[in-house]
Amino acid sequence: MMSPLGIVLAGAGMAAGVVAGAPIALAAGIGALAWGGRVAAAIPRDSTERVQPERLSEPWRGYAQGAQNAKQRFDQVVADVSPGPLRDRLLRLSARLDDGIGESWRIARRGHDIVAAIGKIDTQSAAAELHELRRSGAVDTPAGAQTAKALEAQLASAERLVALADRSRDRLRLLDARFDELIARTVEVSVGTGDSAGLGEDVDELVNELESLRVAMEETAQAGGESTPAAGV
Incomplete structure (x- = not known):
């Protein structure tokens, strides 16, 4: 203020x-x-958006559920730590991980929407029609050239969306595995054999990377002029 x-x-x-x-x-x-x-x-915007992995298609559902499960295990470890400074620090990290769960959910939902959008593009028919235009020579006429240009744009849109979905899926799979890695680190910290400061840095890094991935997905689609409807999620 x-x-x-x-x-x-x-x-x-x-x-x-x-x-x-x-x-x-x-x-x-x-x-x-x-x-x-x-x-x-x-x-700050409301971060209490409900996470509902069951409404997503695979593999996005599995990634969102995996992040949720990891967070639950993290909280179970923290619950077993005796009250004190260490437990207080772990509780703060738990709240930070909630941000990561929210980002993971938004990424998974976005990926689900992108795949659903891809399914609405009839690439097979577009490719067949474009092939026929070229085979028949109709592409050399003004009307044929315009039709070919529209078909090529349609196929290019589908290719960009497929590439975006593939990159996002691979990146989210890696970040999802990082959630599990954090659990092992948290167990070490909880018994006094790990570095709590280093764990905090890793939690921040994971959440920041998730946020960056979500922003990149949105910006890439917008830059390509793509529209990925919410597909009922």
Whole structure:
């Protein structure tokens, strides 16, 4: 609320109102609206979205479920640690891992949506029609050339989506395995033979990588002008 940017925006809004000839009270109101908009944008979004792996197709369902199961095992290990500084630190890491579970769910749901979108593109018919246009020479006519261009664009869209789904699946599989690796590290820490600081860094790194993957999936699809409908999820 007291961020420098918020204060600057409030001042800029008030100054703009004064320059425009608005009364001081109105100008102050403009400044307050600018400040309020900045504060609202800075408020974290609701992260309590319900994770429902059963609504996804494979392999996305398995990845989301695997992350959930790993988190449950993590919490079981933490529950067995005696109250004290170590347990408090592990509880904070548990809360951070909740962010990772949310990202894993969003990635899996996005992957499910992409695969569903691919299924709606009739690549077989498009490829057959394009082949026939080229075979018959119709592609050399203005109408045929336009048709061929549309068919090629359709096939290119499908190829981009397939590539995106494959890359995302492989990356999520690796990150899902990292969840299990963290459990073994947590067991070591819980009995005093592991590095809790290092574990915290690994948890942060995993969550950050999951977030980066989710953002990359969204940006790649948007850059390609793709639309991946929610497919009922």
